[in-house]
Amino acid sequence: QSALTQPASVSGSPGQSITISCTGSSSDVGGYDYVSWNQQHPGKAPKLIIYDVYKRPSGVSDRFSGSKSGNTASLTISGLQTEDEADYYCSSFTSSVTLVFGGGTKLTVL
Amino acid sequence: QLQLQESGPGLVKPSETLSLNCVVLGGSISSAHPYWGWIRQPPGKGLEWIATISYRGNTYYNPSLKSRVTISQDTSKSQFSLRLNSVTVADTAVYYCANLGVIGRDFQEWGQGTLVTVSS
Numbered sequence: 001q002s003a004l005t006q007p008a009s010v011s012g013s014p015g016q017s018i019t020i021s022c023t024g025s026s027s028d029v030g031g032y033d034y035v036s037w038n039q040q041h042p043g044k045a046p047k048l049i050i051y052d053v054y055k056r057p058s059g060v061s062d063r064f065s066g067s068k069s070g071n072t073a074s075l076t077i078s079g080l081q082t083e084d085e086a087d088y089y090c091s092s093f094t095s096s097v098t099l100v101f102g103g104g105t106k107l108t109v110l
Numbered sequence: 111q112l113q114l115q116e117s118g119p120g121l122v123k124p125s126e127t128l129s130l131n132c133v134v135l136g137g138s139i140s141s142a143h144p145y146w147g148w149i150r151q152p153p154g155k156g157l158e159w160i161a162t163i164s165y166r167g168n169t170y171y172n173p174s175l176k177s178r179v180t181i182s183q184d185t186s187k188s189q190f191s192l193r194l195n196s197v198t199v200a201d202t203a204v205y206y207c208a209n210l211g212v213i214g215r216d217f218q219e220w221g222q223g224t225l226v227t228v229s230s
Contacts, residue, residue, distance in 0.1 A: 001173060003156070036216035038157070045206060045223050046157065051216040089157050093215045097170055099147075104156040 004029065004090055004102035011108040017078040020105045022090030023071060028100055030071035034093035037066060037075045040104075041086045050075060077107070085109045112137045114207050114221035122201075122228050128194040132207030132221060139165045139185045145214030148181060148192045150203040151223075158203075162214055163190055170214075197228045 005023040012018040022029065022037075029035055035053045038046035048057055050066035053073060063084075065076045073092070077084055090102040118130035130148070137143050147162040161181040162170040169181055175194070183190040194201060205226055209219040 032215075034215035038217060045220040046217065047220065048216060048218055051211075051218070057218070091157075091159070091216065096173070098172060099159040099162070099215075101149075101157045101159060 001094060001096065001098060001100050004092060004100055006088075006090060006102035006105045008103070009106045009108065011110055012077075012080045013110050014080050014082060016080050017076060018080060018107065020075045020077075020088055020090075020107070022073040022075070022092075022102045024073075024092055024100070025071055027096075028092040028094040029068065029073050031095055032093045033068070035066070035068060035073040036091050037064075038089045038091065039086050040089065046089065080109050082109050112143065112209050112219045114209065114219060116205060116207050116221045116224040118205075118224060118226065120225060120227060122197055122226060123230055124198055124228055125196055128192070128197050128201065128226055128228075130192045130205055130207075130224065130226070132190050132192075134188040134190075134209070137209075138188045139183055139190065141165060143209055144212060145210035146183065146190050147208050147210050147214075147217070149206045149208060149217065149220075150201075151206070152200075152203040160192065160194075160205075162210055164214065199228050202226065202228045 037050040040046040054066040113135040144165040148160040204223040208217040211218040
């Protein structure tokens with residue numbers, strides 16, 4: 001199975017908004033509303049921040065939001081804060097009853 | 111709050127078998143928490159899903175690793191395990207265990223990860 005496609009890096013200034021895309025196919029992202037996003041700080045385990053395309057686990061800031069259009073899902077972070085600087089990975093359920101990750105996006109808060 | 115703790119050798123020789131265990135604390139492998147899995151991350155690289163198991167024992171594998179991987183569970187001990195055969199240096203990675211929630215479509219809780227190095 002092929003990894004989902006994410007930009008290698010994005011950047012923004014504190015207070016700004018950024019969007020990270022995650023592109024797959026009709027066999028994964030486009031076919032199911034089971035896209036999730038995980039945040040990973042250096043040296044730490046990943047943490048779930050969005051699931052089922054747009055839902056937030058308890059305790060996750062509402063500055064994080066998710067959406068999907070066709071075969072592309074997106075993560076938007078509004079009101080950027082320095083602690084948002086991390087790697088972000090999307091994942092999706094697939095028609096083969098497997099799970100697949102994106103390659104990851106490094107967010108730099110300038 | 112579920113907590114997961116990985117354990118196993120930090121060094122494995124090429125061609126041998128990597129074996130890891132994950133203990134579930136604050137919960138159990140049951141219908142309340144039915145899906146569990148393993149994910150790995152080579153140094154400096156991205157995440158790769160390895161396998162998922164349900165409390166009923168149904169297993170799901172990454173096609174690229176399927177021929178070498180076995181995931182199993184011991185519900186009485188609230189733990190599940192990973193075996194990866196015929197390892198090479200390319201299998202060097204941080205291995206994470208995770209809870210995949212009620213329907214097994216996302217990674218809801220993660221262990222802290224354990225580094226496994228394949229080297230002679």
